[in-house]
Amino acid sequence: MIEQQLSLLLVAVPLLAAPVASILPNGRLPWLLALVVSWLCLAMAIWQFIIVLDGHIISYELGGWSPPWGIEYRIDAVNAFVALIVAGIAAVTMPYALRSVEQEIPKKQSSLFYATLLLFLVGLLGIAQTGDVFNLFVFLEISSLSSYVLIGMGRQRRALTAAYQYLIMGTIGATFLLIGIGLLYAETGSLNMVDLHARLENALDNRTVHTAFAFIVIGIGLKLAMFPLHQWLPNAYTYAPSVVTVFLAATATKVAVYVMLRMMFTVFSFSGFVRGTPADEMFLILGTAGIIAASIYAIYQRDAKRLLAFSSVAQVGYMVLGIGFGTALGLTATVVHIFNHALMKGALFMALGAIVYRIGSSQIDKFDGLGRQMPWTFGAIFIGGLSLIGIPGTAGFISKWYLVLAALEQQSWFITATILLGSLLAVVYVWKLVEVLFFRETSKNSKIKEAPLSLLIPMWLLVLANIYFGIDTRLTINAAKAAVQLLGVAP
């Protein structure tokens, strides 16, 4: 029975757990529930991924209403891969959360905090699972609303303005997406992705469809922090509690990239429609601009979390580039980078969270010599940084490699140069952290201990994953190739 209901349970179990967590007494109990649920989700996501990896497609009818009338959960290799990333990051983050949250969140809010975190997980998993564009919007709102709350729980009061800024931008993005979906519905009378694709084929010259497309691209662009729509991201990542930053940075924008892929390839068709619009060139231009500009911004930041946040904007640029190429190689690069970037940003933000746990600040000038006092945390930042740059042997190299191949295949030398320049700029900002952490003199009377094990183990799990997936690429590349085939791009 469980196997048939798997795709649904992946969303319904955390949904059921969230209200339970909110009525549990404050303290460790809500955390324990969240931990168990996130591990269950990971198990289910792995199971689901194994089922669909051989090309099998799971179709689940919610409430017994058959598609296209009812909501359908349609799981193929693309969904399952994204759900696996989200569930995996959640499962690694939850053990990390215990100590970090105990320090950063007032105890009387802890049960509500974990309830919101679970709702955030529900939203992200729901986006990954659903095959219905309106349902997708609903889950996007669930995840966004809970992330506004989570960001607002940061310890500085500026977290509130950051959350408010994200609230405004995120709501505009969601509204645009909704307008776009509404227009599509007006034109075709359907909300099911596969059905929409079939019905849109005859209506692609229609103005309504073009308008809908424009709204959808901008709406999702806001959510995935595509340069120059990224203004909400740096503040949100900087002032959110450490755990939330880890989770948000490793999953939220990735899921938005997935939504963009789905819309471009499953709902509209890339070769039949998107090529004829300015969107694909726009992705290339904004991608390159984003890589350069955001990397330069990152170099000038004084706050380490902010530095990595700008680096995230640059990394989103790489993913957008892959979509812009629209070729099999480009898409492979994007899908692989979704996975790899989740690993490296997860590890890096966890390491910063450990530093914040010990010194209570993420200002770079307070980091002097910390690397020698917290060698394991420093090691995580170092290896995570190497992966961010794209040194061979780390996960970051694989996705950059495929992206460069895609650029060379198109013979666009300028973009190839940009990707390489982006890596060089990454060297600069990663070095900035390394230099302060390791080569500066430690201030005399500071005695800072290494972070506790409950922070180090999840962090190093991700760090080792960075190395592992840099060497053994079977999982990521096979998944990406299956995904690319499903999205209908000839290899």
Place this chain on the structure above:
Amino acid sequence: MKHNLILRVIAKFLIPIIVLFALYVQFHGDYSPGGGFQAGVIFSAAFILYAIVFGLDTAERVVPPRVLQILASIGVLIYAGTGFVTLFLGGNFLDYNVLAEQPVAGQHLGILIIELGVGITVSSVMLLIFFTFAGRNRP
């Protein structure tokens, strides 16, 4: 506000009617326009009226915020729980057909139950929002 006799009498007269109307909207949701969301808002309006006329502290004695928080969760649990019940009865998630012998009766029953959950959550969240904002300037 405490000495305003007319307001107090009228409010006491109106509140039961508002609650009754809310329950009507709630339990007629499967036949006519209405349902849990609207009913929940109307239901909470009765309590908000009570709080405005008789004071926040009195209202909080009637429904303590902690109880509201639990009720809000229970509403969601009723909704999601219905889904799990249908799973165990052999249907898909929220497939109400399996709830009763006749599929149509099952659909009625399912809608009634989940709308009850929605009603409970909406009314308690409305009240929580009201109490939070109204209680901001309290010492």
